Amino acid sequence: MKKSFFALGLLLSLAGSSMAQENTDKSKFRQLGQELPTPNVYRTASGAPGHEYWQQRADYNIKVELNDNNQSVTGSETITYTNLSPDVLTYLWVQLDQNIYDKKSMTNLTQTNRIPQNPTFEAAEALAEQTFDGGYKIKAVKDANGKPLHHVINYTMMRIDLPQPLKPKQSVKFSIDWFNNINDQRKTGGRGGYEYFPEDGNYEYQMAQWFPRMAVYDDVNGWQHKQFLGTGEFALPFGDYNVSITVPSDHIVASTGELQNANQVMTSTQRNRMAQAMKSNKPVLIVTQAEAEQAEKNKAKGKKTWVYSAKNVRDFAWASSRKFIWDAMNVNVAGKNTLAMSYYPKEGNPLWGQYSTEVVAHTLKVYSRFTIDYPYPVAISVHGAVGGMEYPMISFNGGRPEADGTYTERTKYGMISVIIHEVGHNFFPMIINSDERQWTWMDEGLNTFVQYLAEQEWQRDYPSRRGEPRNMVEYMKMDKSMQQPIMTNSESITQLGNNAYGKPATALNILRETVLGRELFDYAFKEYARRWAFKHPMPADFFRTMEDASGTDLDWFWRGWFYTTDHVDQAISSVRWYSIDSQNPDVENARRRSEINAEPKSLSQQRNLQSIEKTLVDVKPELNDFYNTYDPLAVTEQSRAKYQKYLQSLTPEERAFLEKGLNFYEVGIRNHGGLVMPVVMQMTFEDGSTEIVRIPAEIWRYNEQEVTKVFVTEKPVVSFMLDPFQETADIQMDNNAYPQRAQPSRFELFKQRQRGITPNPMQPQRQ
Structure with missing residues (x-):
């Protein structure tokens, strides 16, 4: 720190206007005027629904049969579509998401690939035309009187032309009959499908996007009929569902909704449980592991129909298998009872029996506290082959222990996290x-954020993968050519996990902890x-509501985090230390003498002490005069008298201020990353104590590249540190400290991480 001193009467003045940059249309603090749509009677400037807000409704009556011999489904549905818009509709759009598996789907046709340098038979087989006969086989589309309706299939969308225009407040009823083969999830991936268990020759079915579903017609897009290419998920209207599911008689069916015919499909023992x-x-x-294992061996040949009803949901999914173990418990959310349930094959134990349903219950409680009370009667977690996927009241989740029943720490926490995440999707976007077809971050990002909150309430120091700002640093420091803004269409994102899950969750955590504080957020x-x-x-509804309800202008935050690929990199560029000259000769002269004595001697001076035995004045003392013995720092009666006269000239207030002995530190801070953020400064004092000063991001409003800030302290500061808790996702910490601190190298960090990893410590313990 550079030291200098000034008299009491000297005024510190930072001429902000002289440093300020012109607030042009490129300012990071300009309002999101052009980016956001103009408020109207449907969506207000506050972010709330307008007084004429409307949305469409689609009610379903479905009958579907599962064929366990050839892994297919045959279905027939009647849809009642109600036009609550002010518009006249001459056609309807229906989503055919299973068509992504069609050999001529847009997904297959637009998939880019290349031949490896050393092609193998497996590579050739993978590049060859797929053999799975996927996609819907639409058998019929008819009106309420059974007459065929003209329809046109455009990849994953089907337009149904109406014989008569559908006017506002009118409904139309039509039916669709279809058939489709079910995909093998382990081979083709996908959000639903089947898993085959060769050890016992049984299947588990997770039926997702399994029926033709109405597209959304709204006040923003009109028809949302962007093609489903595999990433952008699903936009759907709300409605009531009555679904009859016919399966082998020894199958257990988990489903969206409430079971309507328990007496016909469940045993008395199961009903009692x-x-x-x-x-x-x-x-x-409800079904024990022993009972599930017995069902695996004695495969029934009859059929049963499970009937489920769901009110005010936007989708419907189900799962079926004779392998299912089934457990349930009650969850009380704000005085309302909900059944938390899990369905899983024996391959999921012991993890699933111990944790799954407890995680479901925990998720409902935490999410209800941060959003709205969970409104549905059930919440289900089903164990499947891969990943995780969400639907109203039901989710499909991965996380399987080893065959010997042991599992790694990563498997355990991965399973808990995916269940929290997928059950949490009941709130975003099921309610x-x-x-989702347009903005993945609005469900995945918001959900991942609340998932982080739920994980931290599950266990102290839970190893959350996403949410902590420091976990986003590696992504945000990547070359900008490898990133897109969060506000990018779902099907155009290259790093979906980082862009749509991690970065928005991190942004919201920073908004909660650093920008707004927990109470406002x-x-x-x-x-x-x-x-x-x-x-x-x-998106505008979210941005506007957060500003409206918190009373905070956050346009700079949305712009930086959601509309750009800027990153956070603040740095301390300079520190200058000022203190007040007390003019007390006993104090000031002693301090100055101490400083002079502490100054290092030059190399020549050090060597001269050795090589010059005596100087000339040492040999001839008569050459000494007044200045050879004069001590300018000696305290004299005259200097003390002058000091007393100075004190008498001060007012009592000025004398009290002088006695404080304050320190003034002028700190220069640079914004290398471009993303304006609050400045979080930690000062460490001479006695080892610390103080945190939090400065709003508006400090950058006049100069987005560099600012100076004066910190006034009673105790001397020995070091300054920006972002000491790594709460802003600053990508380069080695320029955050003054004096500069060495940061561990990448190699050292790698070694530190590796030392703590054991593949599966349960196995040697068991052995």
Whole structure:
């Protein structure tokens, strides 16, 4: 730190206007005027639904049969579509998402690939034309009287032309009959499909996007009929569902909704156990592992039809297998009872029996506190082959232990996290029903953020993968050519996990902890959920609600985090230390003498002490005069008298200020990353104590590249540190400290991580 001193009367003045940059249309603090749509009677400037907000409705009556011999489904549905818009509709659009598996799908045709340098038979087989006969086989599309309706299939979308225009407040009823083969999830991937278990010759079916579904017609897009290419998920209207699912008679069916015919499909033992579960705060087994294993061996040849009903949901999914173990428990959310349930094959134990349903219950409680009370009667976790996927009241989740029942720490926490995440999707987007086809971040990012909150409430120091700002640093420091802004269409994102999950979750965590604080953020976030529950929010509705309910202008934040690929890199560029000259000769002269004595001697001076035995004045003392013995720092009676006269000239207030002995530190801070953020400065004092100063991001409003800030302290500061808790996702910490601190190298960090990893410590313990 450079030291200098000034008299009491000297005024510190930072001429901000002289340093300020012109607030042009390139300013990072300009308002999001052009980027956001103009408010109207449907969506207000506050972010709330307008007084004429509307949305369409689609009600379904479906009959479907699962063929366990050839892994296919045959279905027939009747849809009642109600036009609540002010527009006249001459046609309807229906989503045919299974068509992504068609050999001539747009996904297959636009998939880029290349031949490896050393082609193998397996590579050739993978590049060859797929053999799976996927996609819908539409058998019929008819009106309410059974007459054929003209329809046109455009890849994953089908237009149905109406014989008569559908006017506002009118409904139309039509039916679709179809057939499709079910995909093998382990071979073709996908959000649904089947898993085959060769050890016992059985299947588990997870039926997702399994029926033709209405597309959304809204006030923003008209028809949302962007093609489903595999990434952009699903925009759907709300409605009521009545679904009859015919499966082999020894199968257990998990489903969206409430079971309507338990007496016909469940045994009396199972019903009794369910009655116990509805009163229990711990999981109760409805189907035990022994019973599931017996069903695996004795495959029934008959059929059963499970009937489920669901009110006010935007989608419907189900799972079926004779392998299912089934447990359930009651969850009380704000005085309302909900059944948390899990379905899993024996291959999921012991992990699933111990954790799954407890995680479901925990998720409902935490999410309800941060958003709205969970409104549905059930919440289900089904164990499947891969990944995780969400639907109203039901989710499909991965995480499987080894065959010997042991598992790694990564498997355990990965399973817990995916269940929290997928069950959490009940809130985003199953209830707060954003347009996933357009904006993945609005469901995945918001959900990942609340997932992080739920994980931290599950266990102290839970190893959350996403949410902590430091976890986004590696992505944000990548070359900008490898990134896109968060506000990028779902099908155009190259790094989906980082862009649509991690970065928005990190941004919201920073907004909560560093920018707004928990009280303002939590209220605004809950208000957004309350306003848009069972409605179709858009990004502007979220941005505006967060600002409106928190009373904070956040346009700079949305612009930086959501509309650009800028990153955070703040640096301390300079530190200058000022203190007040007390003019007390006993104090100031002693301090100055100490400083002079502490100054290092030059190399010549050090060598001269050795090589010059005596100087000339040492040999001839008569050459000495007044200045050879004069001590300018000696305290004299005259200097003390002058000091007393100075004190008498001060007012009592000035004398009290002088006695404080304050330190003034002028710190220069540079913004290398371009993303304006609050400045979080930690000062460490001479006595080892610390102080944190938090400065809003508006400090950059006049100069986005460099600012100076004066910190006034009573105790001397020995070091300054920007972002000491790594709460802003600063990508380069080695320029955050003054004096500069050495940071561990990449190699050292790699070694530190590796030392703590054991593949599966449960196995040697068991052995």
